[in-house]
Amino acid sequence: MSKKMPLDGxxxxxxxxxxxxxxxxxxxxxxxxxxxxxxxxxxxxxxxMTGPFKDGIPGVDRSGxxxxxxxxxxxxxxxxxxxxxxxxxxRIIEKSDLVINNFRPGVMEKWKLGYxxxxxxxxxxxxxxxxxxxxxxxxxxxxxxxxxxxxxVGFNHLSGFPDQPPFGTGTNYSDHVAVPTHTIFALMAAFRxxxxxxxxxxxxxxxxxxxxxxxxxxxxxYAVNGREQSRIGNRHLNAAPHGxxxxxxxKRWIGIAVYNDSEWESLKNVMGNPAWANDPKFATKxxxxxxxDQLDSMIEKWTSxxxxxxxxxxxxxxxxxxxxxxNAKDMLEDPQMQARGHWVYLDHPxxxxxxxxxxxxxxxxxxxxxxxxxxxxxxxxxxxxxEFLNMDDREYKQLEADxxxx
Amino acid sequence: xxxxxxxxxxxxxxxxxxxxxxxxxKMFADLGADxxxxxxxxxxxxxxxxxxxxxxxxxxxxxxxxxxxxxKRGMVLDITTEEGKEIFLKLVKTADxxxxxxxxxxxxxxxxxxxxxxxxxxxxxxxxxxxxxxxxPYKDFPQSDLVCMAMGGFLYLAGKDDEKPxxxxxDQAYMMGSLYAAMGSIIALYHAEATGEGQFLDVSMQExxxxxxxxxxxxxxxxxxxxxxxxxxxAGYGTYPCRDGYIFVMAAMGKNRYLWDPFVDWLIEDxxxxxxxxxxxxxLDPLYRRKEESVETFKKIVxxxxxxxxxxxxxxxxxxxxxxxxxxSSPKDVYNNPQLQYRKFFKTMYHEALGGEIHxxxxxxxxxxxxxxxSKPAPVFGQHTSEILQELGYTPDQIAVLVKGGVVVVKEDAx
Numbered sequence: 108m109s110k111k112m113p114l115d116g117x118x119x120x121x122x123x124x125x126x127x128x129x130x131x132x133x134x135x136x137x138x139x140x141x142x143x144x145x146x147x148x149x150x151x152x153x154x155x156m157t158g159p160f161k162d163g164i165p166g167v168d169r170s171g172x173x174x175x176x177x178x179x180x181x182x183x184x185x186x187x188x189x190x191x192x193x194x195x196x197x198r199i200i201e202k203s204d205l206v207i208n209n210f211r212p213g214v215m216e217k218w219k220l221g222y223x224x225x226x227x228x229x230x231x232x233x234x235x236x237x238x239x240x241x242x243x244x245x246x247x248x249x250x251x252x253x254x255x256x257x258x259x260v261g262f263n264h265l266s267g268f269p270d271q272p273p274f275g276t277g278t279n280y281s282d283h284v285a286v287p288t289h290t291i292f293a294l295m296a297a298f299r300x301x302x303x304x305x306x307x308x309x310x311x312x313x314x315x316x317x318x319x320x321x322x323x324x325x326x327x328x329y330a331v332n333g334r335e336q337s338r339i340g341n342r343h344l345n346a347a348p349h350g351x352x353x354x355x356x357x358k359r360w361i362g363i364a365v366y367n368d369s370e371w372e373s374l375k376n377v378m379g380n381p382a383w384a385n386d387p388k389f390a391t392k393x394x395x396x397x398x399x400d401q402l403d404s405m406i407e408k409w410t411s412x413x414x415x416x417x418x419x420x421x422x423x424x425x426x427x428x429x430x431x432x433x434n435a436k437d438m439l440e441d442p443q444m445q446a447r448g449h450w451v452y453l454d455h456p457x458x459x460x461x462x463x464x465x466x467x468x469x470x471x472x473x474x475x476x477x478x479x480x481x482x483x484x485x486x487x488x489x490x491x492x493x494e495f496l497n498m499d500d501r502e503y504k505q506l507e508a509d510x511x512x513x
Numbered sequence: 514x515x516x517x518x519x520x521x522x523x524x525x526x527x528x529x530x531x532x533x534x535x536x537x538x539k540m541f542a543d544l545g546a547d548x549x550x551x552x553x554x555x556x557x558x559x560x561x562x563x564x565x566x567x568x569x570x571x572x573x574x575x576x577x578x579x580x581x582x583x584x585k586r587g588m589v590l591d592i593t594t595e596e597g598k599e600i601f602l603k604l605v606k607t608a609d610x611x612x613x614x615x616x617x618x619x620x621x622x623x624x625x626x627x628x629x630x631x632x633x634x635x636x637x638x639x640x641x642x643x644x645x646x647x648x649x650p651y652k653d654f655p656q657s658d659l660v661c662m663a664m665g666g667f668l669y670l671a672g673k674d675d676e677k678p679x680x681x682x683x684d685q686a687y688m689m690g691s692l693y694a695a696m697g698s699i700i701a702l703y704h705a706e707a708t709g710e711g712q713f714l715d716v717s718m719q720e721x722x723x724x725x726x727x728x729x730x731x732x733x734x735x736x737x738x739x740x741x742x743x744x745x746x747x748a749g750y751g752t753y754p755c756r757d758g759y760i761f762v763m764a765a766m767g768k769n770r771y772l773w774d775p776f777v778d779w780l781i782e783d784x785x786x787x788x789x790x791x792x793x794x795x796x797l798d799p800l801y802r803r804k805e806e807s808v809e810t811f812k813k814i815v816x817x818x819x820x821x822x823x824x825x826x827x828x829x830x831x832x833x834x835x836x837x838x839x840x841x842s843s844p845k846d847v848y849n850n851p852q853l854q855y856r857k858f859f860k861t862m863y864h865e866a867l868g869g870e871i872h873x874x875x876x877x878x879x880x881x882x883x884x885x886x887x888s889k890p891a892p893v894f895g896q897h898t899s900e901i902l903q904e905l906g907y908t909p910d911q912i913a914v915l916v917k918g919g920v921v922v923v924k925e926d927a928x
Binding site: 111112114158171174175241243245246251254256259260262263266267268275278279283290304307308309313320322324326331334336338341344353361362426430431441442464465466467468470 | 579657672720767
């Protein structure tokens with residue numbers, strides 16, 4: 108077994124912050140890249156100041172929100188407003204393979220670190236920008252957040268109960284998977300391309316567009332059929348019953364999905380073949396699709412009061428697609444997640460040992476590595492300056508005195 | 514533009530995937546890889562999914578199937594037969610990546626598990642997407658998007674307080690598993706090309722979903738709080754009705770004023786009754802905004818303001834005023850969105866078997882050196898079976914025998 112990691116030797120000048128950007132560079136670090144996170148002590152990123160915090164006490168080095176997205180990385184503090192900061196950034200970029208940011212269009216350019224500038228520093232650089240909606244077009248400079256983007260791209264309109272206002276996912280969903288994974292996919296193709304041709308390039312991932320690629324069928328349906336799909340709660344266009352049903356306990360539900368007649372037979376068997384379920388109108392998928400209100404209320408009558416965990420074991424064991432609605436505590440304690448070793452516990456100087464997501468891709472020969480917890484703000488400034496940039500102590504002290512690292 | 518190259522043109526991907534992995538295959542295919550979508554004789558289940566092109570159910574008409582299989586070649590092959598296995602192994606020998614969504618152990622039972630495949634092709638990257646992974650107590654639980662969303666902790670967040678949760682549109686657990694499979698396999702491909710070492714990638718959809726829980730796990734881990742959705746629980750953060758639908762207001766953000774103040778100024782400028790109340794410092798406190806009374810007060814004040822304005826106006830005007838109101842777009846709004854239209858995001862391609870054009874979302878990325886393109890629609894059932902078999906050295910006579918034996922299906926006019 109080779110110890111070499113896929114991205115050994117790759118160096119990332121990471122200007123990203125908050126959501127999609129740090130999640131993307133996190134994966135690079137897990138597979139061997141050296142990720143230098145460029146932060147500013149005098150203006151810490153929003154997530155460092157957003158909870159949860161260790162023991163509920165706020166602090167720039169106490170946020171679990173921040174830490175989960177930034178293990179393995181090195182943090183340097185560079186005050187980009189300082190005239191000397193640009194030169195330090197340029198020296199990092201000169202030794203990097205990738206420059207990545209998720210600022211609004213124009214921020215990197217303002218620092219003279221846009222692609223055209225960076226190309227002069229490092230001609231074969233791969234430069235990735237994750238803009239909100241792309242850098243051309245009437246809305247290119249619009250500010251937005253994951254939660255607002257979900258509304259813009261249609262998730263909210265399409266998710267929620269039909270008799271209630273649009274809801275969405277309850278999270279900043281597009282930040283979490285759609286944008287980071289598309290980003291890594293494109294930049295890996297770019298690394299490959301660079302190895303073959305010697306050429307770097309500029310890649311832009313408009314977050315709105317990456318998010319639409321996750322759920323396009325309703326838009327295609329509108330374009331070809333003129334139909335305006337709307338939200339259908341927990342139902343499914345191609346399966347019934349398909350719902351979330353109350354079980355015993357507070358805020359406890361089970362999801363059950365029946366795609367075909369044989370699964371319906373299995374569900375009936377687990378329910379003990381009650382008379383109502385043998386009504387011929389439920390015998391076919393068309394019949395079940397047409398009578399979902401009744402189906403859902405009868406199933407919920409049956410699940411209510413039962414223990415969700417036992418019910419899931421019984422149903423899944425009989426071939427019925429069923430799963431409990433797990434909350435965060437359940438997730439940490441879930442026997443399957445534990446058996447998979449999903450949660451990684453890393454020790455942090457201020458937070459102590461805390462839970463991080465592991466990578467959901469388990470590679471047999473080069474498994475994701477977790478060497479260090481999220482960095483303290485500016486923890487590696489001196490190390491990166493002296494060991495990575497070979498800066499002598501005098502220059503380092505001078506820049507420090509000049510507040511370049513502030 | 515013309516000098517751009519298809520960066521993955523030298524990569525071959527096999528996909529035994531259907532509804533779950535086909536998104537991963539599409540990502541390779543749209544950058545030029547030769548992706549072979551292998552269907553069983555009963556067809557990819559996605560072919561049977563609504564909605565259909567012009568609402569006519571047919572083997573080719575499912576929009577979901579059409580979207581996820583652009584640029585691929587299609588082959589119908591029964592890998593449970595001896596001849597089918599032989600063909601599959603010959604294909605594996607030529608492939609860089611295999612993407613599959615079979616239940617754990619199934620391919621091993623057929624003699625087509627990773628140990629057998631890697632013996633034929635040590636450089637192979639074999640990625641398996643399953644609901645719970647290859648091992649653990651739930652590994653044999655049957656798969657569905659709803660189950661993975663529930664067991665991945667995501668569904669719980671889709672509701673506030675005691676509300677029953679509602680699932681995200683569009684089989685997002687499948688999407689997340691597929692995207693991680695694509696990400697993992699291109700990283701592993703990079704490694705295999707550098708070292709000659711292929712490997713097995715075990716992707717759990719439950720784990721994939723668990724990466725989208727925002728800060729919920731850390732909230733429990735660090736503060737002992739089990740959170741649900743915060744959207745709508747706080748005044749100035751959530752969905753409100755307007756004249757032509759709904760908008761999403763993001764005025765409240767922690768103790769920040771920078772989104773709140775310009776929004777309130779706008780209300781006051783519009784002479785909205787009671788808007789001055791919102792100038793009070795108490796509104797900058799999230800706990801105050803979370804009070805039921807505050808939620809109601811805010812709603813009562815903004816409703817008359819919103820109800821005589823359209824979502825697009827509110828969106829564009831809010832940005833001019835440096836506040837943040839976004840439209841809750843319907844599919845029609847998404848299609849007609851001025852930004853997406855300007856960027857020509859939606860593409861069309863003529864589909865011969867359907868006799869018309871399908872509209873597709875465009876690329877998720879713009880790249881200066883690499884080409885993303887739609888060059889051909891999703892394969893018709895059995896379209897490339899014969900072509901691929903001939904590439905493997907089968908003669909037309911041998912192919913006819915395979916067709917007769919039910920090992921492969923060849924599209925009629927291609928036979």
